[in-house]
Structure formats: structure tokens, C-alpha cells
Amino acid sequence: MITSEIFYNILYAHTDKMGVVYYSKYLEFFEAGRNDILKKIGYPYSKLEEKNYALPVIEVSCKYHNYARYDDLIKIKTIINDIPAVRFKLEYEITCDEKKIVTGYTVHSFVNMQKIKPVKPPEDFIVCLRKFI
Amino acid sequence: MITSEIFYNILYAHTDKMGVVYYSKYLEFFEAGRNDILKKIGYPYSKLEEKNYALPVIEVSCKYHNYARYDDLIKIKTIINDIPAVRFKLEYEITCDEKKIVTGYTVHSFVNMQKIKPVKPPEDFIVCLRKFI
Amino acid sequence: MITSEIFYNILYAHTDKMGVVYYSKYLEFFEAGRNDILKKIGYPYSKLEEKNYALPVIEVSCKYHNYARYDDLIKIKTIINDIPAVRFKLEYEITCDEKKIVTGYTVHSFVNMQKIKPVKPPEDFIVCLRKFI
């Protein structure tokens, strides 16, 4: 298992008229976590792009447990549990002061941008992951 | 079953550098569909608010089947299958020229904003739904 | 002078915790108006793209006169006053029930995407504009 943790400060831009973070914003926070964990394993997303790979999302699931509010400092924990085959799953736990806010996961497909079709992940990506899993 | 359909024109604002609609934007399109279907049954969300109810989301699920792109005219179909008890589920199908783009659902909880606790939906809301289901 | 008018229904997604539309969202509404007026003159933005032109923004100005709120139906009026040389200016007036909400303008540069440098607008674009101005 690999995990990474980043922190984000909630802006007015993230909130809605109920005074809490609007539900779609958590998917942006998931992306921030995803970028961070890929850097942590030594394979930033930009390196995937350079090799003509992309990781389009094919599935998202979120459970909303509590509200995050303006000026909250949320912690975005990202987790990779398994070496991906064609599909790549990441899990997320967003908390604020130990209180669980949102949990969820995204599933991505490795795609070759020249052929525009699903492919296996690059060999060196798996090598990077294997150092941790 | 109740359904509603609205159309939305994709802006640059919705796209990301992969040239397709960014994955969180579909949750905004879901909200647009949700607002529309509540108006269609004669119980707009603003009426819920006036009565001190809110419908915070507690769960989201999305499957991404195809990409929507700039200037696409997407169709957002929203579906209510069941009379809600405490939890209220809505389903969504986003298509473009008959091509399935995203499907998903949201689950909401009825909340009394004064007591800030989950409650049953207002009686007249159920009456409105029963005309269709 | 050319003008176009479109309508937009305010979502929770557009609001912030003050209960009004967040200030950056109006720039998305400006884009919606821009897309519409270009279609109206018979030269949609996608046609510019096909010819390898882009219209990156180089300047924005907004004045906020009143608040738009959830479920408001805003009117986005877009205005082109002048035939562009290298720079292309569009003006916007966002109103709700005749009440002025936001006024502003954007200035864009015509750019050739292959040379990535500012250029004059395509000849047939000017021809389309001249039918109106």
C-alpha cells in the first residue's frame, strides 16, 4: 500500500449557498491527491503524458460523511492498494481535524494517446509502484 | 418513474487539457438535471428551502463511457424511480447524439435546517411525486 | 453593433457561502455569451479552431452591480461594437429581471496556433462581422 497526504485550505470558491463545500469540488481535491501520490512514487503524471499515456477516469464513487466549510484545512489522503493491470484504482479519504469528510475512489484506464485505445501501464511505472507495494 | 430532459452546451470552461469535459463537471450537470426534475413535479428546490429543508448529497456514483467535447450539446436525463423515505435517490444519463457519455446517481438526505438533522420528506413533496410514480 | 442574448439558470454550483453567485463564475457566463454571438454572426468558435486560430483572452474587466442568486434566470447580453484588427473586444451585460447584475468586457488576441503568434483575424471572419456592423 502507498499513501500520500496533502493539505488544502477551503476557499469561498469551493463553497455553495449552504455554506459548505459544493459536492463536485471533492473530485478536484481527489485530482490534487492523485497528482501528489504519483510524484511520491517517482512517476508524475506529466511523465505519463510525455510517453503519450493518459489516465482518463472511468468510474467515481464518493460518500459524504460530514461538511467541510470555508477556511477549513482539509487533509487529502490518497491510497494505492494494488498494482494496476489495465485499470488503475485510487482511494481517497478527506478529513478535517480527524473528522471524516468524504471518502471515495476513482478508477482510471491507461490509454495510449496516439492509438487512443486502452493499453497496459508502462513497464517503468509498474517498477516504480513495486518499490512500495 | 419520472424523467426530465434538459440540454447543455459544452463550454471551454468545462473542458480540460485533454480536450474533453473534466470529470467533476458532470456533477454540476447532475445538479442542473435535479433542479429541472423538481420543477417538473411542481416542487422546485427553492420551495424545499422555504420550508427549511435541504437535500445534502450523501453519495455519488458516476461511470464515464465516452467523452463530451467543446460545443457538444449534451442531453441530461434525470430519473426518479422511487418515493423517498429519508433517503432520496436520483439517476442520471448524459448523452450526446444518442451516444452514452456518463451515467450515475446521487443519494440525498432530507435535512431540517433548523434542527440540522435528517428528517422525512415533507408530506406535500410526497403528494407531488405520487402523481407521477 | 451586433448583440446576442442567452439565458442561464443559476445553480448551487455557481453560488458561494454568501448565498450569491461567486465572482469568477461570471467569466464563464461571458464565455457562453461569446460562443453565442459568434454562432449568430455565422462564425462559431469551432470554425476558428478548424482554421488553426485561437482567441486567448488578454484582458478582462468586470463591474459587479448587484447579486445574482440561486435559481435566478440571468440574461447574458453580448455586444460587438467594432471590427477587430489584431485585438477583439466583446462587451457583456448580465441582468436579472431588468436589474443590472454585472457588466464587463474581454479583449482577445487572434493567434495562429501553428506559429503561436498574434495575427490578423481571418478574412471571412471580417466578412461575417461586416454584415452586422
Add this chain to the structure above:
Amino acid sequence: MITSEIFYNILYAHTDKMGVVYYSKYLEFFEAGRNDILKKIGYPYSKLEEKNYALPVIEVSCKYHNYARYDDLIKIKTIINDIPAVRFKLEYEITCDEKKIVTGYTVHSFVNMQKIKPVKPPEDFIVCLRKFI
């Protein structure tokens, strides 16, 4: 003059299909800078809220000099030059590796949220500012 600097990592969420940051996103980065400089002077925005003040924006101006791209680490510099009377002006310079990306300013009005009318800033806010200006 007071200045603050924060850094932000560009996500896919911020980009559009031209591969660069979408023009409205900079207004969110301005807000992040605004929050930061208010904390720096010892008067966070949440303190204004507690005292029933708000700072709605009444004017925005942006000039776009260069593009920021995915994964860029941008620096948001926020500047307060003057002690506000009723109107409060903040200036912003967004750079990436010393390259100027966007410059702009916002003008805000102090508003009493109970009376919903423009007022002078709270006395202790001015005291905080005077330590720096």
C-alpha cells in the same frame, strides 16, 4: 505596502482544451491570495465574518501576459497599498519561474451583513493594517 506570497500547483481542473489555465480560475487564485494576506495582517476573513462584515467584490481587472500550464507551480503575490475607506483595493501578480502570468486587482466594499449596506471598515481592522502601511 503589505505583500504576501503563496504557491499553487496547477491541476487538470484548472486547464481548458487549449492546454492552459482557464481565464476565470485566476480569480480563485486571487481569492487564495486575499485570504492569505488578511491572515498575515492578523485579521483573517473569518474574523470579519464573525463581526457581521462581508467584503463583496465590486470590480475586477485582469491582464493576461502569459499562459500557466498543468503542473506549473505558480506564485500568487498579493499587495495592499492603501488603508481602505469604504472601498478596499487589493492587487495581484501571478508568476511562474519569474515569468509574469497574470496581473490584476479587485475592489471590495465593506458591508454590514445585518443592515446589508456599505459601511466603513471595523476600527481594529484599520489598526492591523496600520502596523504595515
